[in-house]
Amino acid sequence: xxxxxxxxxKFQLFFVLIQSQIGIGLFSLPNVVxxxxxxxxxxxxxxxxxxxxxxxxxxxxxxxxxxxxxFAQITQKILGRTLGKIINFFFYFYFIMTGSLxxxxxxxxxxxxxxxxxxxxxxxxLILSACIYLTISNLKIIARFFVLAFTLIILLLFLxxxxxxxxQEIQFILPVGNSGIxxxxxxxxxxxxxxxxxxxxxxxxxxxxxxxxxxxxxISLANIFVTGFYTFIVxxxxxxxxxxxxxxxxxxxxxxxxxLSFKMFARVDLIFLSFWIVPMTTTIIAYLxxxxxxxxxxxxxxxxxxxxxxxxxxxxxxxxxxxxxTNLFTKYISYLxxxxxxxxxxxxxxxxxxxxxxxxxxxx
Amino acid sequence: xxxxxNTPKQNITLNENDKQLTNDLKKNIEMIHEYLCQTEDLMxxxxxxxxxxxTILFLDSMVKKxxxxxxxxxxxxxxxxxxxxxxxxxxxLKFSSNISEVGASLLEGYCTILIENDAIxxxxxxxxxxxxxxxxxxxxxxxxxxxxxxxxxLSTNILLLRRRIKSPQLKVKFFTLGxxxxxxxxxxxxxxxxxxxxxxxxxxxxxxxxxxxxxxxxDIEEFIEDNPHSPFPQMLTTERPDRGASYLTEGKIxxxxxxxxxxxxxxITFFAFYQSPDDYNSRWVLGSFFRIIRFFSLMxxxxxxxxxxxxxxFHSEVLPIGILYSVRVSLEYVPFSPLVEAIVMQIILELxxxxxxxLPTPIAQTLGIVGGLIIGTAxxxxxxxxxxxxxxxxxxxxxxxxxxxNQMGTSARLLGFPVMIAASLFGFFGIVLILMxxxxxxxxxxxxxxxxxxxxxxxxxxxxKDTFVRLPTWKLKTRPTDSQPVYKQQQRHTRGxxx
Numbered sequence: 001x002x003x004x005x006x007x008x009x010k011f012q013l014f015f016v017l018i019q020s021q022i023g024i025g026l027f028s029l030p031n032v033v034x035x036x037x038x039x040x041x042x043x044x045x046x047x048x049x050x051x052x053x054x055x056x057x058x059x060x061x062x063x064x065x066x067x068x069x070x071f072a073q074i075t076q077k078i079l080g081r082t083l084g085k086i087i088n089f090f091f092y093f094y095f096i097m098t099g100s101l102x103x104x105x106x107x108x109x110x111x112x113x114x115x116x117x118x119x120x121x122x123x124x125x126l127i128l129s130a131c132i133y134l135t136i137s138n139l140k141i142i143a144r145f146f147v148l149a150f151t152l153i154i155l156l157l158f159l160x161x162x163x164x165x166x167x168q169e170i171q172f173i174l175p176v177g178n179s180g181i182x183x184x185x186x187x188x189x190x191x192x193x194x195x196x197x198x199x200x201x202x203x204x205x206x207x208x209x210x211x212x213x214x215x216x217x218x219i220s221l222a223n224i225f226v227t228g229f230y231t232f233i234v235x236x237x238x239x240x241x242x243x244x245x246x247x248x249x250x251x252x253x254x255x256x257x258x259x260l261s262f263k264m265f266a267r268v269d270l271i272f273l274s275f276w277i278v279p280m281t282t283t284i285i286a287y288l289x290x291x292x293x294x295x296x297x298x299x300x301x302x303x304x305x306x307x308x309x310x311x312x313x314x315x316x317x318x319x320x321x322x323x324x325x326t327n328l329f330t331k332y333i334s335y336l337x338x339x340x341x342x343x344x345x346x347x348x349x350x351x352x353x354x355x356x357x358x359x360x361x362x363x364x
Numbered sequence: 365x366x367x368x369x370n371t372p373k374q375n376i377t378l379n380e381n382d383k384q385l386t387n388d389l390k391k392n393i394e395m396i397h398e399y400l401c402q403t404e405d406l407m408x409x410x411x412x413x414x415x416x417x418x419t420i421l422f423l424d425s426m427v428k429k430x431x432x433x434x435x436x437x438x439x440x441x442x443x444x445x446x447x448x449x450x451x452x453x454x455x456x457l458k459f460s461s462n463i464s465e466v467g468a469s470l471l472e473g474y475c476t477i478l479i480e481n482d483a484i485x486x487x488x489x490x491x492x493x494x495x496x497x498x499x500x501x502x503x504x505x506x507x508x509x510x511x512x513x514x515x516x517x518l519s520t521n522i523l524l525l526r527r528r529i530k531s532p533q534l535k536v537k538f539f540t541l542g543x544x545x546x547x548x549x550x551x552x553x554x555x556x557x558x559x560x561x562x563x564x565x566x567x568x569x570x571x572x573x574x575x576x577x578x579x580x581x582x583d584i585e586e587f588i589e590d591n592p593h594s595p596f597p598q599m600l601t602t603e604r605p606d607r608g609a610s611y612l613t614e615g616k617i618x619x620x621x622x623x624x625x626x627x628x629x630x631x632i633t634f635f636a637f638y639q640s641p642d643d644y645n646s647r648w649v650l651g652s653f654f655r656i657i658r659f660f661s662l663m664x665x666x667x668x669x670x671x672x673x674x675x676x677x678f679h680s681e682v683l684p685i686g687i688l689y690s691v692r693v694s695l696e697y698v699p700f701s702p703l704v705e706a707i708v709m710q711i712i713l714e715l716x717x718x719x720x721x722x723l724p725t726p727i728a729q730t731l732g733i734v735g736g737l738i739i740g741t742a743x744x745x746x747x748x749x750x751x752x753x754x755x756x757x758x759x760x761x762x763x764x765x766x767x768x769x770n771q772m773g774t775s776a777r778l779l780g781f782p783v784m785i786a787a788s789l790f791g792f793f794g795i796v797l798i799l800m801x802x803x804x805x806x807x808x809x810x811x812x813x814x815x816x817x818x819x820x821x822x823x824x825x826x827x828x829k830d831t832f833v834r835l836p837t838w839k840l841k842t843r844p845t846d847s848q849p850v851y852k853q854q855q856r857h858t859r860g861x862x863x
Contacts, residue, residue, distance in 0.1 A: 134804045141807050143822075144822050145803065145821065261684065266681065274792035274796050
């Protein structure tokens with residue numbers, strides 16, 4: 001077992017996965033899911049969590065065959081050099097695009113809520129500079145930062161408890177199962193897009209110290225946390241707003257906080273949103289890192305590639321932030337998503353089993 | 365390593381080609397006088413011993429005459445013959461036949477005895493340097509801990525440490541640095557506890573120091589620290605021996621420079637700057653309470669003015685209507701933007717601090733009254749600065765002086781400026797962004813291969829017991845792992861009497 005220079009512990013993996021998953025998606029999640037699943041949205045989230053768990057196990061089966069290889073090498077080993085490189089490039093494209101989409105959505109949100117007049121490019125420039133500053137170091141340091149940033153998620157959970165003081169109506173989710181299985185499944189499908197980020201495991205696996213055992217436990221815990229967290233948030237939103245209100249509010253969570261007020265702060269939503277900048281940024285950092293790792297490259301050129309990718313994401317984020325364009329963007333990204341999180345890993349696993357390919361060397 | 369051991373010799377040979385003493389007394393004296401550039405405080409005392417001519421050389425300024433008389437000149441006059449090492453009364457006697465070695469010992473306060481027909485000089489220590497007595501350091505006062513402090517003399521400082529740690533494992537290593545000043549620098553550590561890799565790294569970096577003069581600890585600090593551009597101090601300087609001793613037992617390394625009352629502790633973590641020996645001498649709840657207050661002060665001194673600026677210029681809706689009204693009223697006639705107000709007030713404060721720091725106490729007090737009370741009131745009455753800004757800046761200033769180590773408090777106050785500017789440009793977003801980058805920077809920072817932001821990054825639950833709070837001493841069974849000590853356990857069943 002070769003320990004790599006920049007390896008992370010399983011403890012850190014837990015937080016890295018959570019931080020790459022939780023981010024901008026949280027705000028729109030209740031709105032998106034309830035479009036089809038209505039009062040049963042929380043069931044959709046749990047089902048989506050189960051789906052993620054299944055996918056994670058598929059990934060693990062694939063990765064266990066190549067414990068020491070980076071994902072970019074695995075694709076080449078299974079598919080051959082040329083095809084592997086094409087797949088790698090596809091992943092690269094996906095990460096850059098998802099990173100850009102996260103940036104665009106984040107800038108849009110900040111523009112809408114915090115800084116209405118500041119130009120978009122300025123905000124995205126600042127965010128991406130911060131991202132590049134951290135990503136340029138190495139995985140170890142990124143993991144350390146992600147662990148620290150987790151405290152803000154705890155803070156949010158704590159703040160959310162206060163919203164229980166607001167008037168609530170349990171009737172909104174009753175009767176359970178009213179929406180029908182089909183609609184719940186459609187809801188799960190859209191919830192899955194808020195949960196993406198777990199595909200980071202594909203690229204992180206070879207960097208985990210002692211990755212031969214215990215990884216399943218860690219990723220399951222991370223998945224349980226994310227699913228539980230999302231379910232809780234969606235549940236709170238469902239019982240606080242009526243279905244008609246939820247249809248109209250794009251970011252229900254922020255509106256929920258707007259209802260809160262204390263002696264010292266009148267607008268808790270602004271304070272919460274300011275804190276939430278950090279978890280949103282960690283998602284972008286994760287994608288920037290993954291994009292820079294997805295093309296097989298030497299350690300030396302890594303820094304250059306991070307800067308180039310950062311600039312690329314910045315340029316893409318300059319497109320006009322009108323609703324039509326971002327919706328279209330989101331739609332195309334979701335197609336890419338299917339390919340990246342379902343199709344390619346499953347295909348790779350099947351191929352590697354058929355052709356009995358695994359790492360050459362001591363690990364059989 | 366071999367490179368280093370040669371360095372001091374090289375230094376000297378650069379100045380003077382290495383000459384050997386001869387049998388000729390007169391020539392020897394001339395050579396030594398020449399070596400010391402014909403300096404006029406070199407004294408000669410001609411005597412006779414074993415019926416041969418003998419001369420005692422010493423630097424007038426470096427020796428204590430009483431000792432010279434009683435332990436060297438007196439016995440020689442009395443005995444007149446015998447072996448010189450049996451005649452003189454001393455603890456240290458050096459034999460050398462090398463001009464540069466003789467010269468070096470003269471410069472350290474030795475007197476040198478040269479005898480006719482003898483190519484070996486005998487040097488006897490008769491020096492004594494006038495030194496300050498041990499007193500409590502003025503900038504690190506404590507209420508409950510010991511009241512002694514380091515002084516300028518290197519050996520007294522080592523004595524202060526040895527008196528606290530009477531262990532055969534306490535090891536001292538000497539280096540001589542500075543081509544002109546030949547300053548003695550010592551590295552103190554506990555041999556079987558301090559991490560070998562860190563020791564080697566410290567030594568390696570010291571060997572690279574190649575300067576003409578090295579006068580204080582600050583020079584060394586800048587030469588060997590990891591990231592010279594970081595706003596955070598990466599080495600702890602202290603004047604308190606109890607602090608030094610406690611870090612030694614954590615497996616850290618102490619650097620002492622002769623002539624500097626402050627010592628350097630490496631490697632260090634961010635959180636060490638917010639700990640004080642008093643924490644361990646009060647009850648643990650109290651100690652923890654003070655620590656939390658200190659971290660709170662850090663938050664305030666970095667971000668309070670910025671938050672105020674952001675609220676005033678961007679997000680006034682965050683304040684409830686009552687508070688908003690009173691803040692707005694005080695802002696009504698102020699012509700400046702909040703950022704200008706804040707920076708002007710901060711600068712006034714820094715001016716006051718700089719002006720009073722070097723003045724004698726009575727004048728400093730006057731200055732404080734004129735500056736603080738009169739200017740403070742007048743500035744508000746003249747509508748140059750708002751009342752609420754005075755409150756904010758005052759609170760910030762007090763907070764920045766709470767840090768037990770002055771360097772960190774100043775760093776925090778300084779960091780307040782970029783955060784303020786970001787707040788005035790981008791509101792809350794700017795503040796969060798800058799603070800985020802700061803935390804990223806702290807995660808990146810390393811001190812001699814150890815993590816600066818430990819135990820938060822990388823996160824170590826077991827080390828949190830002595831970070832934000834201080835748990836009861838008997839709970840601190842293991843050492844902090846940030847300096848990677850060789851073994852961790854530091855206590856066993858201290859409360860084993862309790863069944």
